[in-house]
Amino acid sequence: MGEGHLPVLVDEVLTSLAVGPGSSVADCTVGGGGHAERLLETTSPDGRLLGIDADRAAIAEAERVLARFGDRVVLRHANFEAIYDTAIESGLAPLDGALFDLGLSSYQLADPARGFSFAADAPPDMRFDETSGVSALELIERSSERELAGILATFGEERRAGRIAKAIVAARSEGRIVTAADLADVVARAAPSRPGSADAGRIHPATRTFQALRVAVNREVEVLTAGLAGALAALKPGGRMAVISYHSIEDRIVKRFIARESRDCIEEPLPPVCTCGHRAQLRAVTKGVITPGPEEVRRNRRARSAKLRVAEKLA
Numbered sequence: 007m008g009e010g011h012l013p014v015l016v017d018e019v020l021t022s023l024a025v026g027p028g029s030s031v032a033d034c035t036v037g038g039g040g041h042a043e044r045l046l047e048t049t050s051p052d053g054r055l056l057g058i059d060a061d062r063a064a065i066a067e068a069e070r071v072l073a074r075f076g077d078r079v080v081l082r083h084a085n086f087e088a089i090y091d092t093a094i095e096s097g098l099a100p101l102d103g104a105l106f107d108l109g110l111s112s113y114q115l116a117d118p119a120r121g122f123s124f125a126a127d128a129p130p131d132m133r134f135d136e137t138s139g140v141s142a143l144e145l146i147e148r149s150s151e152r153e154l155a156g157i158l159a160t161f162g163e164e165r166r167a168g169r170i171a172k173a174i175v176a177a178r179s180e181g182r183i184v185t186a187a188d189l190a191d192v193v194a195r196a197a198p199s200r201p202g203s204a205d206a207g208r209i210h211p212a213t214r215t216f217q218a219l220r221v222a223v224n225r226e227v228e229v230l231t232a233g234l235a236g237a238l239a240a241l242k243p244g245g246r247m248a249v250i251s252y253h254s255i256e257d258r259i260v261k262r263f264i265a266r267e268s269r270d271c272i273e274e275p276l277p278p279v280c281t282c283g284h285r286a287q288l289r290a291v292t293k294g295v296i297t298p299g300p301e302e303v304r305r306n307r308r309a310r311s312a313k314l315r316v317a318e319k320l321a
């Protein structure tokens with residue numbers, strides 16, 4: 007792995023998770039171990055950390071970075087949708103804290119073989135776990151134009167989904183999509199940034215297409231929903247979960263999850279007498295979201311879209 011994943015909102019995560027010596031914490035997206043290292047320092051001398059990642063290369067990197075903490079660390083190659091079972095099986099449940107730092111790491115983005123970046127001279131794979139599911143290229147090859155447009159509109163909130171899907175299907179049938187760079191080029195030609203628009207010169211025209219394909223191949227909506235529920239179940243009363251998201255689809259899921267689990271009755275509209283039996287299990291610790299300050303954004307471009315939400319399990 008290369009160098010250089012800077013963890014985002016680290017001080018804010020440590021303060022809001024409020025963990026200390028002896029705490030038991032799950033880092034559900036351990037990545038290069040940046041947040042995990044700080045969590046282990048904060049919970050020293052005897053706190054324990056369960057580090058999960060769907061990417062084997064990330065687990066290998068975390069193993070290297072966290073080696074000095076010895077048996078205070080347990081690492082698992084797993085999807086965080088299985089956080090509850092993994093926390094039980096590893097002996098770390100119930101947890102004092104759980105962290106999700108969503109999306110991809112700088113290591114994954116920088117590795118051309120993974121096909122996450124617009125410039126990658128390799129097939130667009132985009133799976134966090136290369137050992138399961140289908141790659142983005144396979145998804146493109148299997149999907150109809152209509153299905154592709156649906157994926158781009160739903161998971162990328164791409165307003166020009168129809169036009170882009172049409173161009174991708176045409177390029178695909180002519181064998182013109184081999185690498186991630188080819189894909190980015192097809193999208194940029196079909197839907198170039200509009201001069202003078204807010205996005206022009208700021209983000210690549212294929213940003214939303216790449217996001218949508220990544221969300222689809224990694225089943226991000228489904229696994230995040232399951233992961234949040236699993237983390238809540240694995241927390242002890244008074245334990246906290248912190249979630250850093252990087253796009254509006256992720257943040258909406260987190261916001262709705264916290265709102266729903268902070269309410270007793272979840273029937274809509276609220277009936278005079280509740281029959282759903284749902285009971286509030288969380289309280290939001292942060293009012294709204296915590297975002298990085300300008301200094302952090304200057305140091306770390308990846309931080310610019312980060313949003314942190316924190317919630318506490320009720321007693």
Ligand SMILES: C[S@@+](CC[C@H](N)C(=O)[O-])C[C@H]1O[C@@H](n2cnc3c(N)ncnc32)[C@H](O)[C@@H]1O
Binds near residue numbers: 034058084085107108
């Ligand atoms: C932004 S990085 C985390 C970086 C980490 N906080 C650090 O400081 O080094 C996100 C990580 O989450 C992993 N990931 C994404 N979705 C996952 C999932 N559903 N289950 C497990 N790991 C996942 C990715 O493979 C990636 O390594």
